Amino acid sequence: MRKIIHIDMDAFFVSVEIRDNPTLADKPVAVGGSSTERGVLSTCNYIARKFGVHSAMSTSVAMRKCPDLVIINGRMDVYKSVSDHLRHIFARYTHIIEPLSLDEAYLDVTNCELFGGSATLIAEDIRRTIFDELKLTASAGISSLKFLAKIASDENKPNGQFVITPDKINEFIYSLRLNKISGVGKVTFEKLKTFNLEFGRDVQAVDQSVLIENFGKFGQTLYQRCAGIDDREVQTTRIRKSVGVERTFNDDIDSNEALENIMFDKLIPELKRRSEKYLQTRKIATIGVKVKFADFHQTTKDYSHTSFDKDIFSQLLSEAVERGGGKKVRLLGVHIALSDIDSCGSQNEMEQSFFSF
Structure with missing residues (x-):
């Protein structure tokens, strides 16, 4: 019977900003792009959420819902530094750690002997340590099943935890x-x-x-x-499955020719650059295009192929845009899916557990 803890920081980016600037504590705050540059929110604090603001919302819409919203440009270097500190805190309790993002991770504490092996008390101590050392709050979910631990971490947010014991599953x-x-x-x-x-x-x-x-x-x-079945273990290595590049435009675009120029001149060269290290040991399985329209509806088109084929990318773009029925495009993206790693795959093909921290 495994003991799994899912740790999820509370409104991570914005909480770091409020910690570093306490004058923001009683204000609605969000981290994201400017409303004049087609920005999107990364996250917002719980005060802002009371106005209906949420992550992935366009900044302009968020400002209409909450005119007093304070928008802060993100400081990714600071967030990564804090995340690295989190990694070292987690490692004091277990080395079986699976990060999902900068602020979220699974921990398998089955063999941790602290607090008599109580996963509940271990989670409490982790959260207390995070606050003592980083002055940030975290929520936790505890269960013997991975998917339930993740769900449980959202039950008593913010700054809480929830336990689903085996007899209550x-x-x-x-x-x-x-x-x-x-x-x-x-x-x-x-x-x-x-x-x-x-x-x-x-x-x-x-x-x-x-x-x-x-x-x-x-x-x-x-x-x-x-049925209460989840045999997945906490994975200390993660395999990259895809690589993508996308761009949100300052002004919506209604020209296929303009979209093609951006795709071939900007996006695909960047996609090739980002994919280079993975394609040394793996192959392309599919290529695809993502289009988000002016009304925020989006669509993707993929095709099984093993190279950056210009004609296929062009066809995928045309089909994706056609689905919009004449609507302008606010975002364009291209991506590839990578083939599975075979039995001869090297360690270089795998992202170490803290790669995303």
Whole structure:
């Protein structure tokens, strides 16, 4: 029986900014781009969230919802430094650590002997240490299953923690809304509801074959999660699956020719540069284009191919733009998916556990 803790910093970027400038403590604050430059928010504090502001919202929309919102340009070097400190704190409790981002990680504390091996007390001490040394708050979720630990860390935010003991797993899943499970986004959740599947108990009551037939491989995964099955271990190495580059425009673009010029002159050369180290040992599996329209709807087009083929990229762009029905484009991106690492793959093909910290 594993003991897994999911640590998630509270409004990380903006909390660092408020820590370093306490005069912001009682104000709605967000980290993101300028409203005059088509910016997007990275994160915001809980005061701002009361106005309906949230991460990934355009800065201009956020300012309309909260005119007093203080917008701060991010200091990534500072956030990375704080994240590195977090890494060293985590390593005092276990070396089985899987970072998900700068401010979020899984910790397997099964063999940690501190506090009599109590994962609950270990999580409390980690959070206390983070506050003592960094003057920042973190939330934690504790469970024997990886996906439940992540869900649990959101239950008592901010600055709290939640424990799902093995004997309470079935009870918790029974009442769990499916959109809290990783992988169930808005579109998938709406489709699930058309099958009268909204809570864990609903999935428990249907045959697995129904889910697989209508949701493919993810249907099987969802069935297992709702049955309390998650055999995934905390991974200390992570394999890069894709590489991408995208750009948000200062002004919306309605010309395919202009989009092609940006794609071939700017985006694809940068994509090649970023992909170079991975393509020394792996191959391209698919290439793709992402388009976000002026109304914020977005679409992607992918094609199985093993090179940066100009004609295919051009065709993918045309098909993606056509889906917009004449709408202008505010963001354009290109990406590749990387082939799986074979048995001869070297350690250089793998990103070490703290690569993203």
